[in-house]
Amino acid sequence: MSPKSKKEKSKSAPVFSAELAARFDALVEKYPVKRSALIPMLLYAQDEAGYLSDAVVAEVARRIGITELEVRDVASYYSMLRFKPAGRYNIQVCTNISCMLRGAYEVSERFQEELGIGPQGVTPDGLFSLEEVECIGACCWAPAVQVNYDFHDEIRPDHVLGILSGYRGKIRPAEKDPAKEPAKGTPPHA
Amino acid sequence: MPEVTFTVDGKKLRAPAGTLLIDACRKAGIEIPAFCYYPGLSLQAACRMCVVRQEKVPKLQTACTTTVAEGQVFITESPEIAQARKATIQLLLGNHPLDCPVCDAGGECELQDMTFKYGAGESLYAEAKHHRDEQQWSPAVFYDRPRCILCYRCVRMCGEGMDVWALGVSGRGADSLIVPNQPNQLDCEQCGMCIDVCPVGALTSGSYRYKTRPWEMTHVSTVCTHCADGCTVTLGVRQTSDGSEIVRADNRDKNGINGDFLCAKGRFGFDFVESPDRLRQPLVRSNGRLEPASWEHAIRLAASKLKEIRDTRGGAAIGVIGSNRTTNEENYLLQKFARTVLHTNNIDHERSTDYAALARALAGQSGKTASLRDIASACAILLIGGNPTDEHPLLAWLLRTNVRLNRARLYIANAKPIKLTRQAKDALKIKSGDYNDLPASLDAGRSAFAKAIRAEGSLLVIFGEEMRGEAVEKLVAWGVKRGNVRFACLGDHSNSRGAADMGLLPDLLPGYVPVAAPGAFSEYPNLPATPGKSLPQMIEAAGKGELGALLVVGADPVATRKLDPTLFNSTFLVVQDLFLTETAALADVVFPAASLYEKSGTVTNTFGDLQLLRKGADRAGVKPDFEILVRLAGGIIDDIKTLVPFGQRGVTGDLGQSRGAQAGEADRHAIWLEANGLEPKLSPFDPLAILDEIERLVPGYPLDRINLFAGNDVHTKLSSPGYVPVAELAGSGLIAPAHDTLFTSGRLGRWSEALKQLAQHQAKELVETAAD
Numbered sequence: 001m002s003p004k005s006k007k008e009k010s011k012s013a014p015v016f017s018a019e020l021a022a023r024f025d026a027l028v029e030k031y032p033v034k035r036s037a038l039i040p041m042l043l044y045a046q047d048e049a050g051y052l053s054d055a056v057v058a059e060v061a062r063r064i065g066i067t068e069l070e071v072r073d074v075a076s077y078y079s080m081l082r083f084k085p086a087g088r089y090n091i092q093v094c095t096n097i098s099c100m101l102r103g104a105y106e107v108s109e110r111f112q113e114e115l116g117i118g119p120q121g122v123t124p125d126g127l128f129s130l131e132e133v134e135c136i137g138a139c140c141w142a143p144a145v146q147v148n149y150d151f152h153d154e155i156r157p158d159h160v161l162g163i164l165s166g167y168r169g170k171i172r173p174a175e176k177d178p179a180k181e182p183a184k185g186t187p188p189h190a
Numbered sequence: 191m192p193e194v195t196f197t198v199d200g201k202k203l204r205a206p207a208g209t210l211l212i213d214a215c216r217k218a219g220i221e222i223p224a225f226c227y228y229p230g231l232s233l234q235a236a237c238r239m240c241v242v243r244q245e246k247v248p249k250l251q252t253a254c255t256t257t258v259a260e261g262q263v264f265i266t267e268s269p270e271i272a273q274a275r276k277a278t279i280q281l282l283l284g285n286h287p288l289d290c291p292v293c294d295a296g297g298e299c300e301l302q303d304m305t306f307k308y309g310a311g312e313s314l315y316a317e318a319k320h321h322r323d324e325q326q327w328s329p330a331v332f333y334d335r336p337r338c339i340l341c342y343r344c345v346r347m348c349g350e351g352m353d354v355w356a357l358g359v360s361g362r363g364a365d366s367l368i369v370p371n372q373p374n375q376l377d378c379e380q381c382g383m384c385i386d387v388c389p390v391g392a393l394t395s396g397s398y399r400y401k402t403r404p405w406e407m408t409h410v411s412t413v414c415t416h417c418a419d420g421c422t423v424t425l426g427v428r429q430t431s432d433g434s435e436i437v438r439a440d441n442r443d444k445n446g447i448n449g450d451f452l453c454a455k456g457r458f459g460f461d462f463v464e465s466p467d468r469l470r471q472p473l474v475r476s477n478g479r480l481e482p483a484s485w486e487h488a489i490r491l492a493a494s495k496l497k498e499i500r501d502t503r504g505g506a507a508i509g510v511i512g513s514n515r516t517t518n519e520e521n522y523l524l525q526k527f528a529r530t531v532l533h534t535n536n537i538d539h540e541r542s543t544d545y546a547a548l549a550r551a552l553a554g555q556s557g558k559t560a561s562l563r564d565i566a567s568a569c570a571i572l573l574i575g576g577n578p579t580d581e582h583p584l585l586a587w588l589l590r591t592n593v594r595l596n597r598a599r600l601y602i603a604n605a606k607p608i609k610l611t612r613q614a615k616d617a618l619k620i621k622s623g624d625y626n627d628l629p630a631s632l633d634a635g636r637s638a639f640a641k642a643i644r645a646e647g648s649l650l651v652i653f654g655e656e657m658r659g660e661a662v663e664k665l666v667a668w669g670v671k672r673g674n675v676r677f678a679c680l681g682d683h684s685n686s687r688g689a690a691d692m693g694l695l696p697d698l699l700p701g702y703v704p705v706a707a708p709g710a711f712s713e714y715p716n717l718p719a720t721p722g723k724s725l726p727q728m729i730e731a732a733g734k735g736e737l738g739a740l741l742v743v744g745a746d747p748v749a750t751r752k753l754d755p756t757l758f759n760s761t762f763l764v765v766q767d768l769f770l771t772e773t774a775a776l777a778d779v780v781f782p783a784a785s786l787y788e789k790s791g792t793v794t795n796t797f798g799d800l801q802l803l804r805k806g807a808d809r810a811g812v813k814p815d816f817e818i819l820v821r822l823a824g825g826i827i828d829d830i831k832t833l834v835p836f837g838q839r840g841v842t843g844d845l846g847q848s849r850g851a852q853a854g855e856a857d858r859h860a861i862w863l864e865a866n867g868l869e870p871k872l873s874p875f876d877p878l879a880i881l882d883e884i885e886r887l888v889p890g891y892p893l894d895r896i897n898l899f900a901g902n903d904v905h906t907k908l909s910s911p912g913y914v915p916v917a918e919l920a921g922s923g924l925i926a927p928a929h930d931t932l933f934t935s936g937r938l939g940r941w942s943e944a945l946k947q948l949a950q951h952q953a954k955e956l957v958e959t960a961a962d
Contacts, residue, residue, distance in 0.1 A: 069371040073358040 087129030099143035295391030344384035415786035419584035420795030422446020425806035433808035453583035469782035493825025505533030512694035513744025514683035517791030519877035521692035535722025543681035551666035576654030629668035659922030696722035701889035
């Protein structure tokens, strides 16, 4: 074992990729106070790691110089930040008033039937997860569904199968080489 | 800030511009209700209870965030405002369980009081309340989640006040919760301040919850028995079949030297008083075993034996060891008993810092000592050695508060990194042996630290046991030369300072007067003029069989100095203590003594602030050390009035009978007598008789009686007439500091189950956190 790898092992494994770490290094310098970088950091970290694991929370706290508890306080306020792994594709069905009136619950139920999971569930293969969200600002095209960072609007229950197969299609070539495709969310910039 | 004039409810008020309206109103006696506002903490404006109407402003304003300016007009009570406050309470009660009859805070709950005032007794909500189970975060802190009204006082107190940051708020809206820093566990200093500031019964105390109702207790404001800061602690006491027990200790009145603050020891460490291990009757050794005996028999035996040894072998064959936790009156009486009754200067106590050196070094100076209150307002403070966060929690609180609210400049010179460094403007790491050279390096040093200290206009210097003897002298000389410096010296335990001030020292009389000083304490009969044996010398003499008798009051030298149990085989050993300590187990006679919470008198904190104790608890079988000493002396001398000057004006008193219109109002009359220094002192066991003598004879103890008896702290002056070089004091080698943590208290803490549990909890948390 070379001295270098020994040194790396004595520190714990890096939580973020080198690219993201560099991005964070720049981000904390950008604001008058470091803690202003907290929410963007949490979002980017979640995009990479899939969710805010204990390791992610600890690393973000360390980089900003606040306690882990303060990171959790902020993160728990926002519904888009999560502490448990979601599926590779996180389906968020808006059920606020416009969407609800135009059949959001029927859409949500159809997703549940097709995926065989409950309203807050994750499929056993980790591919899809489902949740209800508050208004996502697409009232003119209600009902709306957000899958990761993609919008699908004016959805009817019979669109559900097509949406799901679209995402299944995206994953297929990668599944031939599973090592290349870690199970995590796709950020829009990926 | 210039003063401005503004109008509240038609009354013209004046306050400095920028004062918060809520503070200005409270000062003028206009009460504005608030849940989230807490003086000294950051502003939250979360509860909306303090809304007021401001002229020319369209909406109601929160008084806790409105600053006053010239010509403003406010209305604080009107039907509109009452309706707004009522609506706020209705919202809070939407989820707050109305379990007031079983809630700890019932009767002392701000939400209850406000509901009573604004009449939101019935709920307009049909929805079921959202119940969540109660959580236990530590042995000290429980969280009843549905009762929480999310005022964030606890979060801010823990973070800003304590600098611990162990509490946070998770979630949002109706799902918000106060959360601790570990999963459902608190890893913190366990001070219990969060419980104290909670306006409702959401945070409750492990030691008090579900024990009693607030109105069933008598609340006695006295001084904490643990560290040397002298916090006021309010004991909630309740009658029992054999006296009265302490059910709760907290900072209910917030009127002491400690303001809002109280630490874990003061709040939870009172349970030693109720320990089943307390001695309840005197013990006398017969056939090699300690057997229970009557007070009469034990006193007669001890007194006759002490008298016999004094008369046959002389006072030099008798030793006396005093306590760090007995009152000034008891300490004074003990040394007077040793010197005038036993004819010996062999008197000492377990020293925790070098007060004598400071007194000597300050001889001839006046106004050079700092009171604890000065810490809260000083502009610049130099802290040398020690770790106040653990050893002097109130001092640490005041330093943090002064830095946070007044931007005081704190300089720390320490061999170890301490938590207060976070508040420091600058910190100097010094080698542990280099404390003695600090003054010289501050004078000549080119470091930014030394330059900053030199540039300060006035300076308050606090030092601990690291500086002793000549080091103290050098420091004081440096400070006096520099000018505008005041000093404070840190020791351990509730009355170490009193023990030293009252002359529990072989070479110094009360007030640090040398035993050989001509004319000192001339009214004492037969005062021995040569210095006696120090504590180690007495132990050595006992080992050689030269010590005929040893009287130990509230000390445990066998345990602290790990002595051989056979050491006292040829010594008649008399012990007064709360528990059967290792020393008491070897004694020939043991007297069960009352704790500091079970007696009245005065104590002096390490800063020299004198405070009055009030008797809280009471239990059958024990007696205050004062009474034990008077009874012992009664068996040795004929005229007890030469020891305790009671009944100088006769032994019948006017308890109100002769006051005409106020006849029979003994309480009011007693207050008047006390305020004028005319307490009757009809009993030989009344410590106030000795307080008179202390005031008359001890240099540095001229007392402001009216303030003292009103419950305020009175600063004593550390003065030492008759200059003796510090180098000639036999002291600095005898100092054995306790280095207490947040959950230990010298030899006393181990009798407190609550403190032991907290220490275990924190030890477990630390291990788990380290393993993460």
